[in-house]
Amino acid sequence: EDQVTQSPEALRLQEGESSSLNCSYTVSGLRGLFWYRQDPGKGPEFLFTLYSAGEEKEKERLKATLTKKESFLHITAPKPEDSATYLCAVQGRGTSYGKLTFGQGTILTVHP
Amino acid sequence: DSGVTQTPKHLITATGQRVTLRCSPRSGDLSVYWYQQSLDQGLQFLIQYYNGEERAKGNILERFSAQQFPDLHSELNLSSLELGDSALYFCASSGGRVTNYGYTFGSGTRLTVV
Numbered sequence: 001e002d003q004v005t006q007s008p009e010a011l012r013l014q015e016g017e018s019s020s021l022n023c024s025y026t027v028s029g030l031r032g033l034f035w036y037r038q039d040p041g042k043g044p045e046f047l048f049t050l051y052s053a054g055e056e057k058e059k060e061r062l063k064a065t066l067t068k069k070e071s072f073l074h075i076t077a078p079k080p081e082d083s084a085t086y087l088c089a090v091q092g093r094g095t096s097y098g099k100l101t102f103g104q105g106t107i108l109t110v111h112p
Numbered sequence: 113d114s115g116v117t118q119t120p121k122h123l124i125t126a127t128g129q130r131v132t133l134r135c136s137p138r139s140g141d142l143s144v145y146w147y148q149q150s151l152d153q154g155l156q157f158l159i160q161y162y163n164g165e166e167r168a169k170g171n172i173l174e175r176f177s178a179q180q181f182p183d184l185h186s187e188l189n190l191s192s193l194e195l196g197d198s199a200l201y202f203c204a205s206s207g208g209r210v211t212n213y214g215y216t217f218g219s220g221t222r223l224t225v226v
Contacts, residue, residue, distance in 0.1 A: 034214050043114065043202050043217030044155070087155065098143055098206055099168050100215070102155040 002027045002092045004103035012109045013078055021073040021086055021106045029093030033071050034100060035064050036087040044087055078110045115139065116218035118203050124224045130191040133221045135203030137184055143167070143206045144186040145215060146178055150199040161186055193225045 005024045013019055025033065032051055036044035048057045050066040057064050061082065063074040073086055085107050089100040115138035125131055137144050146158040157170035161180035172178075175193075180186040190197060200222050204215035 036214070036217075041220075041222075043116070043204075043219050045114075046214035046216065049214055089155075098145065098160055098215070099157050099170060101157070104154045 002090055002101040004088055004090055004101055006086075006088050006103035006106050008106060009104065010107040010109070012111065013075075015079055015110055015112050016077050018074070018076045018078070020075070021108070023071040023073070023088030023103055024069060025071070025088070025090045025103075026069075027090045027092040027101075031091040031093050033066055034089040034091070035062075035071070035073055036089065038085045038087055038105070047086075075108070078108075080110050080112050083108055083110045114216050114218060116203060116205050116216050118201075118218035118221050120221060121219065122222050122224075124226060125193060127193055127195060127225055129193050129225075130189065131193065131223065133188040133190070133201050133203075133223075135186045135188070135205075135218060137186070137203075137205030138216050141205035141207050141216070142184065144180055144184070145204045145206075146172075146186070146188050147202045147204065148199050149202060149220070153199075155202070158188070190223070195225050198223055198225045 003026045007022045032049050035047040038044040048064040053068045061076050065072045085105040087105045089102040117136040119134045142163045145160045148156045158172040159178050160168040164180050175191050178188045200220045202220045204217045
């Protein structure tokens with residue numbers, strides 16, 4: 001069964017203080033690894049899809065990287081508006097159709 | 113606005129009751145997914161429909177059922193409700209049977225069972 005573990009559970013940063021979020025996964029053949037952002041009371045918002053080890057994607061202050069066992073979401077010079085829960089999910093080749101398995105998320109708080 | 117519409121936004125009901133949650137997928141999307149999000153369980157996959165047919169089933173209780181109609185909207189029916197069913201229920205949609213580009217989520221229905 002596919003599994004996703006995210007760490008840390010919560011992260012507090014000062015504005016401008018760069019850091020990384022971790023997503024460790026086990027999957028029977030990775031079809032894709034997904035990062036989402038979720039604001040309180042709202043649905044998750046799609047950020048990135050990574051398909052193979054070594055792949056990197058960037059969007060504004062966010063950069064996602066992928067290895068065979070984990071993914072990192074690097075946040076460079078964060079701003080208070082980056083505060084949210086960041087979710088990682090995987091889709092395995094053995095997975096029925098489009099099912100994604102999500103981690104518990106990392107709650108990021110950026111203080112001004 | 114993500115394009116995925118869920119109604120109602122909030123629902124408060126008593127134990128033992130039955131409720132129906134509704135989802136309209138993003139225009140053109142054929143797949144609809146239902147997820148349950150609670151504080152201790154995170155996002156849990158319930159069920160997927162593709163163009164009216166059930167395609168994948170997750171940890172969905174027998175008290176829960178879903179369907180997708182010809183106009184592609186979907187409904188999630190929850191019956192014999194228990195306090196533990198209180199959660200956020202999300203619907204998501206994608207274009208195909210298997211998505212490589214991520215889902216688009218709705219804003220969810222918050223269910224409170226009292």
